[in-house]
Amino acid sequence: MNTHAILEVKNFSKLFFLHEQGKAIPSSHGVNIMVYPGKLTALTGPTGAGKSSVLNGIYRTYLPSSGEILYRRGNGEVIDLAMADEHSIIDLRRREIGFVTQFLRALPRQSTLDVVVQPLYRLGVDRQQARQQARDLLSALNLPERLWEISPATFSGGEKQRVNLARGLIAKPRLLLLDEPTASLDSNTAESVIDLLQQLKQQGIAMLAIFHHPELVTRLADEVVAIDSAAATENSIKENVL
Amino acid sequence: MDKVLSVTGLGKCYGKGCPLCITATGPEHDTNLCPYCGTVVAAHDVSFDLHEGEILGIIGESGSGKSTAVKCLYFDDAPDSGEAVFHDGEQSHALFDLNAAQQRRLRNHRFSMVYQNPNLGLNFGISAGGNIAERLLMSDMLDYARIRKRVKELLSRTEVLPSRMDELPKNFSGGMQQRVQIAKALSTNPPLLFLDEVTTGLDLSVQAAILDLILEIQQELSTSMIVVTHDLGVIRSLTNRTLVMKYGRIIEAGLTDQVLEDPQHAYTQRLVASAL
Ligand SMILES: Nc1ncnc2c1ncn2[C@@H]1O[C@H](COP(=O)(O)OP(=O)(O)OP(=O)(O)O)[C@@H](O)[C@H]1O
Ligand SMILES: Nc1ncnc2c1ncn2[C@@H]1O[C@H](COP(=O)(O)OP(=O)(O)O)[C@@H](O)[C@H]1O
Ligand SMILES: [Mg+2]
Ligand SMILES: [Mg+2]
Ligand SMILES: [Zn+2]
Numbered sequence: 001m002n003t004h005a006i007l008e009v010k011n012f013s014k015l016f017f018l019h020e021q022g023k024a025i026p027s028s029h030g031v032n033i034m035v036y037p038g039k040l041t042a043l044t045g046p047t048g049a050g051k052s053s054v055l056n057g058i059y060r061t062y063l064p065s066s067g068e069i070l071y072r073r074g075n076g077e078v079i080d081l082a083m084a085d086e087h088s089i090i091d092l093r094r095r096e097i098g099f100v101t102q103f104l105r106a107l108p109r110q111s112t113l114d115v116v117v118q119p120l121y122r123l124g125v126d127r128q129q130a131r132q133q134a135r136d137l138l139s140a141l142n143l144p145e146r147l148w149e150i151s152p153a154t155f156s157g158g159e160k161q162r163v164n165l166a167r168g169l170i171a172k173p174r175l176l177l178l179d180e181p182t183a184s185l186d187s188n189t190a191e192s193v194i195d196l197l198q199q200l201k202q203q204g205i206a207m208l209a210i211f212h213h214p215e216l217v218t219r220l221a222d223e224v225v226a227i228d229s230a231a232a233t234e235n236s237i238k239e240n241v242l
Numbered sequence: 243m244d245k246v247l248s249v250t251g252l253g254k255c256y257g258k259g260c261p262l263c264i265t266a267t268g269p270e271h272d273t274n275l276c277p278y279c280g281t282v283v284a285a286h287d288v289s290f291d292l293h294e295g296e297i298l299g300i301i302g303e304s305g306s307g308k309s310t311a312v313k314c315l316y317f318d319d320a321p322d323s324g325e326a327v328f329h330d331g332e333q334s335h336a337l338f339d340l341n342a343a344q345q346r347r348l349r350n351h352r353f354s355m356v357y358q359n360p361n362l363g364l365n366f367g368i369s370a371g372g373n374i375a376e377r378l379l380m381s382d383m384l385d386y387a388r389i390r391k392r393v394k395e396l397l398s399r400t401e402v403l404p405s406r407m408d409e410l411p412k413n414f415s416g417g418m419q420q421r422v423q424i425a426k427a428l429s430t431n432p433p434l435l436f437l438d439e440v441t442t443g444l445d446l447s448v449q450a451a452i453l454d455l456i457l458e459i460q461q462e463l464s465t466s467m468i469v470v471t472h473d474l475g476v477i478r479s480l481t482n483r484t485l486v487m488k489y490g491r492i493i494e495a496g497l498t499d500q501v502l503e504d505p506q507h508a509y510t511q512r513l514v515a516s517a518l
Contacts, residue, residue: 019508020515060497062504086497087293090482109450121461 001070001078006175006206007035007058012067012082014053026229027053031067033208033225035175040197040207042221044214049229051210052102055177057082058208059099060089071097074174094122098173100181104152104160112138112155112163113148119171137166142192157184165193169200176200178209182216194219244294245329246434246466247315252288252324254310257281267489269509274305274489283490284310288324290485290495292434295464299477299498301513302487308470311487312436315468316355317345328352330433350380354427358439360419363426364411370422371397371407374429381430396425400455417448421455428459438470453479474517478502486510 001008012031017024028050035041043051056062058069058081069081074096079088093099098119113134120130138148141162147155152163161184168176181197182190197220200207211217217224255263260279267274267283274283285307292298300308314321315337326337330352340348357363364373374393383389394404400421402414411419420440427435437456441449457480460467469480477484477498484501486494486509494507505511 016504017506019511056503061499063496063500063506086483089497090296109454 004036005034006037006072008070009033010068013065014057014062015065031227035206035208037206038201038204039222040220041223042217043210043225045227049227052179055179096174098168099177100165100168102179104164109151111149112152116166137170141166142189176205176207180210180212183212245291246294247292247328249326250289252321254285254314254321255281255283268491269488269493286490288492292466294466297467297469297481299481299484300470301477301484306487307490308487309438312438312470316353316436317349352432353434354432355436356423356427356440358442360423363423366411369408370411374426377426377429396429400425417444420452435465435467
């Protein structure tokens with residue numbers, strides 16, 4: 001593994017096999033990515049190219065079909081996330097790898113503050129202190145204080161997204177995966193998210209992100225990896241062969 | 243994190259059995275009933291680990307063997323085959339090699355079970371508080387004043403008014419009965435807790451409150467738990483890892499979000515799709 005990288009994805013592919021329909025759905029195909037501490041790698045490609053599937057594969061919400069996902073832990077050890085046992089993944093999710101998903105998955109009855117503070121509780125941070133950190137972060141993300149005590153279930157897309165971001169960021173992971181973190185934000189709020197991502201970079205956090213707006217790639221990315229849909233990749237292979 | 247329990251090759255049949263029971267049953271045969279001798283293969287070759295502070299889910303349709311697996315571990319039933327080792331600090335216990343007295347000791351002191359049916363977990367002939375006191379007595383707490391104090395503590399923790407501790411469980415709603423069962427189960431601070439369909443049949447809002455309670459307790463006490471359910475929502479809200487059972491076998495195991503978002507087995511795919 002490259003000695004500077006924190007994450008190196010080699011020839012990652014994901015294919016879904018749907019038994020009911022008896023068919024295989026190719027998603028990501030032959031993807032290679034490098035991510036470095038304090039840098040942001042952007043993953044670009046047309047819709048359906050399998051960008052989200054790559055992030056889900058790294059986080060192991062999806063089981064990778066092939067390839068290696070080499071991750072350098074805080075203690076220097078290199079682990080292949082594609083093959084790691086479930087308990088190692090649970091531990092990494094708790095301590096080192098954060099994921100801001102495209103859609104908020106929260107329990108319908110938890111208050112926003114509870115949703116955001118969870119990762120800190122799991123790390124055993126003092127409750128009082130954890131809640132203060134959550135409040136600070138929600139303010140930094142411009143989420144109105146009147147929303148903090150209610151459940152995000154009924155929030156607008158942009159409000160939910162900020163809750164999701166806050167939850168993903170609060171434990172200061174070493175590696176942060178971001179799936180369209182600004183997609184449903186107005187431009188002011190998007191700016192505060194961009195500021196925050198810049199700060200995280202300065203703190204040495206490594207990021208792999210999918211952005212809705214190409215302009216954000218230009219502003220934030222240190223590396224760009226463009227992926228094509230598996231179908232398109234197959235076509236281009238065919239064309240090259242012909 | 244340390245291992246609390248490791249189960250290997252656990253099996254349980256109901257019936258006289260024949261040499262073909264195992265090969266003639268299971269998901270690929272679409273039955274758990276041996277066509278040759280009529281034996282029910284309730285669980286076969288069930289293997290898994292549970293780590294400290296972890297909540298493991300077991301999901302599957304009715305009759306798939308979820309409760310059977312848990313009942314064997316709680317000594318409610320004796321397995322036909324397999325091993326289970328319980329790691330308790332410095333000590334390790336091979337559960338199925340223990341004698342009855344040793345098993346009773348673990349059951350009273352180190353394990354607890356919350357049943358779907360409060361009739362199984364509570365004695366309806368004595369008060370709610372009496373139920374908890376009884377369990378404390380079994381675990382060798384003998385001082386009356388101390389017991390009474392602990393009962394009050396536990397009932398307020400599970401949000402049952404301590405002022406109602408002297409009432410019979412039949413006076414309580416289903417949700418309250420479950421809370422009393424949970425209070426009773428927690429009374430001995432067990433490192434290992436089994437929960438079998440604890441929210442099934444309750445109102446949605448009551449279900450939600452019970453799930454919250456379980457999560458809070460897990461975070462406070464870092465109790466290891468096995469949660470049996472056929473409700474995907476319960477699995478999603480409580481567990482890190484999930485086993486999927488069908489006709490007595492584990493057909494799929496993985497991180498809970500992976501099992502729900504990227505199920506591998508045809509049966510799990512159908513289960514998840516039908517819940518959407
Ligand atoms: N004491 C018993 N005698 C005979 N058969 C039994 C006994 N207990 C369980 N079984 C059978 O073993 C199989 C597994 O039962 P089990 O109670 O473990 O299912 P389960 O997965 O918990 O189902 P549910 O979701 O309905 O609670 C079923 O076919 C059941 O009928
Ligand atoms: N959980 C899933 N089960 C089955 N197919 C999926 C799943 N997730 C994604 N796919 C399929 O994989 C392909 C890539 O999807 P995705 O990774 O979401 O693309 P992108 O993020 O690049 O738009 C699509 O064809 C999509 O339908
Ligand atoms: Mg996507
Ligand atoms: Mg059952
Ligand atoms: Zn038979």
